[in-house]
Amino acid sequence: MPEGDTIFRISENLGRYMIQKSVTKIYIRAVPYAQEILLGKKIDDVTSIGKNLFIVFEGDVILRSHSKMFGTWHLYSHGVTWKRSARNVVAIIEAGDVVAVAFDVPLIQLGRGVERTLGTFRTELGSDLIRGDIDVEVAFERFKQFSKDVLVGEALLDQRVVSGIGNIYRCETLFKTRISPYRPASSISVEELGAMLEVARVNLNFNARENSNLKRIFDDEVEGTFVYGRGGLPCHICGKKVIRKVMGAPSERVPRPIFYCPNCQL
Numbered sequence: 001m002p003e004g005d006t007i008f009r010i011s012e013n014l015g016r017y018m019i020q021k022s023v024t025k026i027y028i029r030a031v032p033y034a035q036e037i038l039l040g041k042k043i044d045d046v047t048s049i050g051k052n053l054f055i056v057f058e059g060d061v062i063l064r065s066h067s068k069m070f071g072t073w074h075l076y077s078h079g080v081t082w083k084r085s086a087r088n089v090v091a092i093i094e095a096g097d098v099v100a101v102a103f104d105v106p107l108i109q110l111g112r113g114v115e116r117t118l119g120t121f122r123t124e125l126g127s128d129l130i131r132g133d134i135d136v137e138v139a140f141e142r143f144k145q146f147s148k149d150v151l152v153g154e155a156l157l158d159q160r161v162v163s164g165i166g167n168i169y170r171c172e173t174l175f176k177t178r179i180s181p182y183r184p185a186s187s188i189s190v191e192e193l194g195a196m197l198e199v200a201r202v203n204l205n206f207n208a209r210e211n212s213n214l215k216r217i218f219d220d221e222v223e224g225t226f227v228y229g230r231g232g233l234p235c236h237i238c239g240k241k242v243i244r245k246v247m248g249a250p251s252e253r254v255p256r257p258i259f260y261c262p263n264c265q266l
């Protein structure tokens, strides 16, 4: 699942090559009239808020995409073979010397009112861990509003708390702060939440600004992840087996694997 750092990198890449360029070809599967509105229009901005990507066109038009679990955007030069099948294409935007292609992105919306749209997302979503300062108090308020049966491992995926944390960062953040994903969200102190958000912020920012798309370094000592994707393997700290179970987000109840060390995390 793309996380805040991935979407940030995609938005930086698209922005670098497409801002101030005019749209020469456009196809959006979910928006059949996109061509009438956007062909020939200049791209004014590309930005992200949490895991939402926004492309702003002249004429106060804004495209929002959310990649959910499997969607992604690729950027290609003309004539380069695409890395995914054309069958999975849901949007194509050609501008300048490049073409941006969305594969399997389930949510693409087009609307008018750029400031209003961005304002709404900035208000509804928690602090963006990549683009702004973290407001721990606001995040804590939202944490306290969860019902008693919501676990911290579920709550961290809720983008109204803070935006940008996906499954990898939730697992790694909980491990690095030694907090079990099974603790009730309501039992987390403001200090513990602050520590978790700081760990997530540092790691997201580090990875967002690295050139590599694949390497995620979470510590000087360990390259790769501490627990994510390591079910059944020994914990890097204590040697006990890392556990893999299933735990989604409170709002979507999508089952996602969660990885943790039963010995290091309490």
Ligand SMILES: [Zn+2]
Pocket: 235, 236, 237, 238, 239, 240, 261, 262, 263, 264, 265
């Ligand atoms: Zn351990």
